[in-house]
Amino acid sequence: xxxxxxxxxxFAAVLLVAYYLIPKKGQWILLLAASYCxxxxxxxEYLGFILLTTVSTYAATMAMAANQEKQAKYLAENKxxxxxxxxxxxxxxxxxxNRVYLIACLVLNFGILAVCKALLIEPFKAAxxxxxxxxxxxxLPLGISFYMFQSMGYAVDVYRQTCAAExxxxxxALFVSFFPQLIQGPISKFGQLAxxxxxxxxxxxxxLSFGLQRMLWGYFKKLVIADRIAAAVITLRGPEHTGVSxxxxxxxxxxxxxxxxxxxxxxxxxxxxxxxxxxxxxxxxPYFSKNIAEYWRRWHISLGEWMKDYIFYPISVxxxxxxxxxxxxxxxxxxxxxxxxxxxxxATWFVTGIWHGLTPNFVLWGMLNCFFIVLSEECSGxxxxxxxxxxxKEKKWYGGFEIARMFILMNLIRIVDLFPNxxxxxxxxxxxxxxxxxxxxxDGTMMKLGLTALDYIILAGGIVLMFTISxxxxxxxSIRELLWQKNPVVRYALIFALLVIVLxxxxxxxxxxxxxxxxxxx
Amino acid sequence: xxxxxxxxxxxxxxxDFETEEHLIDNKxxxxxxxxxxVAEIDAEYDVAIPAEELIPENFNSAKAxxxxxxxxxxE
Numbered sequence: 001x002x003x004x005x006x007x008x009x010x011f012a013a014v015l016l017v018a019y020y021l022i023p024k025k026g027q028w029i030l031l032l033a034a035s036y037c038x039x040x041x042x043x044x045e046y047l048g049f050i051l052l053t054t055v056s057t058y059a060a061t062m063a064m065a066a067n068q069e070k071q072a073k074y075l076a077e078n079k080x081x082x083x084x085x086x087x088x089x090x091x092x093x094x095x096x097x098n099r100v101y102l103i104a105c106l107v108l109n110f111g112i113l114a115v116c117k118a119l120l121i122e123p124f125k126a127a128x129x130x131x132x133x134x135x136x137x138x139x140l141p142l143g144i145s146f147y148m149f150q151s152m153g154y155a156v157d158v159y160r161q162t163c164a165a166e167x168x169x170x171x172x173a174l175f176v177s178f179f180p181q182l183i184q185g186p187i188s189k190f191g192q193l194a195x196x197x198x199x200x201x202x203x204x205x206x207x208l209s210f211g212l213q214r215m216l217w218g219y220f221k222k223l224v225i226a227d228r229i230a231a232a233v234i235t236l237r238g239p240e241h242t243g244v245s246x247x248x249x250x251x252x253x254x255x256x257x258x259x260x261x262x263x264x265x266x267x268x269x270x271x272x273x274x275x276x277x278x279x280x281x282x283x284x285x286p287y288f289s290k291n292i293a294e295y296w297r298r299w300h301i302s303l304g305e306w307m308k309d310y311i312f313y314p315i316s317v318x319x320x321x322x323x324x325x326x327x328x329x330x331x332x333x334x335x336x337x338x339x340x341x342x343x344x345x346x347a348t349w350f351v352t353g354i355w356h357g358l359t360p361n362f363v364l365w366g367m368l369n370c371f372f373i374v375l376s377e378e379c380s381g382x383x384x385x386x387x388x389x390x391x392x393k394e395k396k397w398y399g400g401f402e403i404a405r406m407f408i409l410m411n412l413i414r415i416v417d418l419f420p421n422x423x424x425x426x427x428x429x430x431x432x433x434x435x436x437x438x439x440x441x442x443d444g445t446m447m448k449l450g451l452t453a454l455d456y457i458i459l460a461g462g463i464v465l466m467f468t469i470s471x472x473x474x475x476x477x478s479i480r481e482l483l484w485q486k487n488p489v490v491r492y493a494l495i496f497a498l499l500v501i502v503l504x505x506x507x508x509x510x511x512x513x514x515x516x517x518x519x520x521x522x
Numbered sequence: 523x524x525x526x527x528x529x530x531x532x533x534x535x536x537x538d539f540e541t542e543e544h545l546i547d548n549k550x551x552x553x554x555x556x557x558x559x560v561a562e563i564d565a566e567y568d569v570a571i572p573a574e575e576l577i578p579e580n581f582n583s584a585k586a587x588x589x590x591x592x593x594x595x596x597e
Binding site for chain 2: 160162297314322325329337338340
C-alpha cells in the first residue's frame with residue numbers, strides 16, 4: 001500500500017478515529033495490529049522476514065538481559081569478598097558471553113539483508129529467478145533496510161546496557177514494525193521511540209491538526225513536485241544528454257529526491273504526530289548547508305546518527321585504531337593524529353554506500369562523500385586563513401556563494417545514484433568540461449523532456465514555495481506555530497488552498513496511483 | 523584536569539572549556555573532535571573510553587569528561 005494512495009489515507013483515517021475512541025490501554029495493541037495489516041497489504045511473502053528479525057532480536061536481547069541480571073546479582077552478593085581484579089575479570093567474562101549473542105543476531109540479520117540486496121543485482125538476480133531458488137527472487141522486502149537497522153541498533157544498545165531489554169515480545173514487535181516509519185525511516189532509537197509507542201495518549205486537537213498539516217505538506221512535495229519532475233529526470237538519463245543537459249539533470253534530480261524523500265518523511269512524521277508520537281527529524285533544510293559535514297548533519301540525519309553510533313565510533317575507538325593512532329602520531333605528526341579518524345570514515349562511508357545498494361556506483365558515492373569530507377577537514381586551516389585575510393565570513397554574499405557551491409557539489413556526487421555503470425557517470429562528469437551546449441536552454445530541448453509548459457510553471461511555483469517556507473523556518477521557526485497564532489479563518493484558508501493545489505496539481509498516474517518513493521528501494 | 527584542558531584547548535583554542543557546558547549541544551565539538559579527544563586521553567591517561575560512553579552527556583563539558591575519565595580509571 002503506497003502511502004500516497006487513497007487506500008492509505010482511508011486506512012490512516014480509520015486508525016486515527018479508532019485510536020482515540022478505544023480505551024487508552026489498548027492503543028499500542030491497535031498500533032501493532034495496524035502495522036501488521038499495513039505490512040501484510042504489501043505482500044504475505046514478506047511477513048517471514050520481519051518476524052525473523054523480531055524473534056531473533058527478542059531472543060538475543062532477552063538472553064543478554066538475563067546474563068546481565070545474573071552478573072549484577074552475583075557481583076552484589078559477593079561485593080565484600082571479590083577483589084577489584086576478580087570483579088573486572090568476572091564482568092569481562094559476562095561481556096564475552098553477551099558478545100556471542102549479539103554477534104549471532106547481527107550476522108543472522110545483516111546476512112539476510114545482504115542476501116536480499118545481492119539478489120537485486122546480476123548475476124545473483126538471474127540465478128535466483130531461473131534456478132530452484134526462485135522463491136528468493138521476491139525483490140527487497142518492504143522497509144527491510146530500515147526496520148533491520150532500527151532493530152540491530154536496539155540489540156547493540158542492550159549489549160552496551162544503554163537501554164533495558166523489552167520483555168514483552170508484542171511490544172518489541174511494535175517497535176520493529178511501527179508502520180508510518182517502516183518503509184523509509186526515520187531510523188529511531190529504542191530509548192526515544194519505544195516509551196512513546198506504549199504510553200496512553202489523550203486526544204490533542206493541536207497535535208492532530210499539526211500532524212495532518214505536515215502530512216499535507218509532504219503530499220505536496222511528493223505529488224506536485226517530485227512525481228512531476230520525475231519524467232524529465234528519466235529522459236535526461238539518456239546517453240545523448242551531456243554537458244549542460246547533464247548539469248540540468250543534477251539539479252532536477254536534487255529537486256526530485258528532496259521532494260520525494262523529505263515529502264515521504266513529512267507524511268511519516270506527521271501521521272506519527274497525529275497519533276501523539278514524536279519521531280526524530282530526518283532533515284533540517286539540507287540545501288542551506290555551507291560545507292559537506294554540515295550537509296550530512298542535515299540530510300538523512302537518522303541514518304547518519306546510526307552510522308556514527310554503531311560503525312564510526314566503535315571503529316575509531318577500538319584497540320587496533322588507538323594503536324594506529326599512537327604510531328601515526330609519532331611518525332606522521334599532525335596528519336597522523338587525524339589518520340585513524342579518516343580510516344574510520346572510509347569504513348563508515350563504505351557501509352553507508354552499500355546500504356543503498358550493492359552496486360559499484362553506491363560504493364563510489366560513499367567514497368566521493370568521504371573524499372570531500374576528508375579534503376575539507378585537511379584544508380580547514382587554509383580556509384580559515386583565506387577567510388580571515390579577506391574578511392569573507394562577514395560578507396553576506398559569501399554565505400550565498402558557499403551554499404550554492406555546496407548545492408552543486410552535492411548534486412554532482414548524488415547523481416551517481418542514477419548510473420549503475422560508473423564509467424557512464426565519469427563520462428558525463430567529463431562532458432561538463434568539454435561540452436558547452438548552452439543552446440539546450442532555448443532550442444526546444446527542454447520541451448522534449450516529458451514536461452509541458454504548464455508543468456514547468458507548476459514546478460517553478462512549487463520550488464519557490466518550498467524555498468520560501470524553508471527560509472521562514474530557518475529564520476523564524478515552525479510555520480505551523482506561526483499559522484496557529486493567526487486568525488483561524490486565515491489559517492484554514494491557507495491549508496485548504498494547499499489541499500486544493502495537491503488535489504488539482506498532484507501528478508497522479510493511471511488509477512490515481514502515485515509513483516513509488518525512491519527510498520523504498522533501499 | 524589541567525592535562526585534559528590542554529588537550530581540548532589545542533583542538534579549539536577559541537573556546538573557554540572551563541566554563542562551556544554545551545560543547546555538543548552547541549555543536550562546538552563534532553564527531554572528529556570526539557574521536558581525537560578519545561585518542562589523546564588514551565595516550566595521556568592510558569584510559570580507553572568505550573564507544574558506549576561516547577554520548578553527549580559525557581562530552582558537553584570538560585568537567586563531565588573528566589568525571590568520565592576518573593570513573594573509567596577507578597573501574
